[in-house]
Amino acid sequence: MSRTAGSCQAFERALASLGAAARLQAQDVDRLRPLCHQVETWPAGAMVEAPHRRDRVRLITSGWMYEARLLPDGRRQIFGYLLPGDLICSRHAYRASPNILLALTRVEAVEVPAAKAATFGERDRFVWEGLTRSIERQEERSYEALLRVAKYSALERVANLLLEFRDRLMRVGLATQESFWAPLTQEHLADTLGLSVIHVSRVLKQLRNSGILTMAFGEVTVLQPEALRRLAAGEH
Amino acid sequence: MSRTAGSCQAFERALASLGAAARLQAQDVDRLRPLCHQVETWPAGAMVEAPHRRDRVRLITSGWMYEARLLPDGRRQIFGYLLPGDLICSRHAYRASPNILLALTRVEAVEVPAAKAATFGERDRFVWEGLTRSIERQEERSYEALLRVAKYSALERVANLLLEFRDRLMRVGLATQESFWAPLTQEHLADTLGLSVIHVSRVLKQLRNSGILTMAFGEVTVLQPEALRRLAAGEH
DNA sequence: CGCGATTTTGAGCCATGTCAATCGGAGTGG
DNA sequence: CCACTCCGATTGACATGGCTCAAAATCGCG
16 A cells, blocks of 8 residues: 555646645655655545544545535535645544545545654755645635625525636646536535525526536536636626 | 733633633643733724734733625625634734734733743643644634534524624633623624624514523623524524 | 436425615714 | 714515425436
């Protein structure tokens, strides 16, 4: 299960994305690369155990995960998604937290030696701080999520979420301006956005009919990127 | 502006609350106490500049603040509140963040020497980790906020938020099971919960008529704590 | 071909939003 | 002391976005 991950293309993309999010210099990324080698994978549907130690950080190289809570009445709230380039960290493992982390597809991740990065001296301090910045990004997304649900209409919410996916995937080279793939059912969207599945279906139909985008079996095609952007920002 | 804060009762309560949130031993709290002395205050309505450095942490000893975003169309989303016992930290100061931190009342805070706590050796490492835990608590609340808005009805949202305030204030001795004071207008509640002001008014009327609680000029009186708890948890 | 999961569609309803008007309290100035 | 204003809370009438229920269509898969 342990091998050097430095050769894989998915790993390179994830590392580059992490470097960008953390605003690392190319040379810092280069120093980080050979240190990552513990590869871990989960099958689709698996529950992922987040690390409790703050210095155990894993970088997702491929696959989708989501963080959710199951309510006593059987409903589900999805709080956010983890994509290639994102970090699985202790942030997802609050002791008393009733939240769970689930793999949406098969997921691969490599362990980033954050502890080493933190103690290797001055240069590596930047790496450590970079990781922290990447995690802060995740936090910022939780603000956007609340804003989306509290202030936006159903149409705006769906547009906003799909645009978030596109932009995040573009950073790892997994999307273009016009299209990407997302392993999501309409139920996932509904549970993320505080809507009913049926209404999500209607909203997607509306987006389709207005020629802004189509979504079929996870394949999202953006026909009018600018219109989508405006819609997602609440400007009509 | 600089004085030893160790004598003030509000400070003692805030410190005790911090110790509880961070799960510190009494002796750790004792070591922390004499180190806090830089007092800072903001008048009601003032904008609060959060520190960018991660080791600059301020402990609120009295007053209310909130974190919000002003939307281009003039609307406002409130993401959360900071009460006595809470920490103002870099978490509230993401560089690119369009969020602001505002004092709802006059606010007093003392600077906690987190950096010292982190470097003073083994014992003080616990203090540092304790502070981190307290900040994690704030993060956990953002999950609750999203859940509230995405999955709960207007009635449940109001009940849930008021209960959050009561429980947090009780930890600092500023509330009893049955009553507390909150410097909030119905507009604040609305902007927090993703509701219209008018509907908040209707919901409060409903809570009043059903004898669960009353709220007048910020004075909240809980008449049926158990009914409120059930309502806030979505059990009807 | 049949079955489960997902998506789509229609009909009707209800929670919540919008608009407009009123009311009460706290200042404020005359 | 009164008149005026401003702000927050309240109320009513009405509109509507999104939910529920029920049913059909579609797709993937064994």
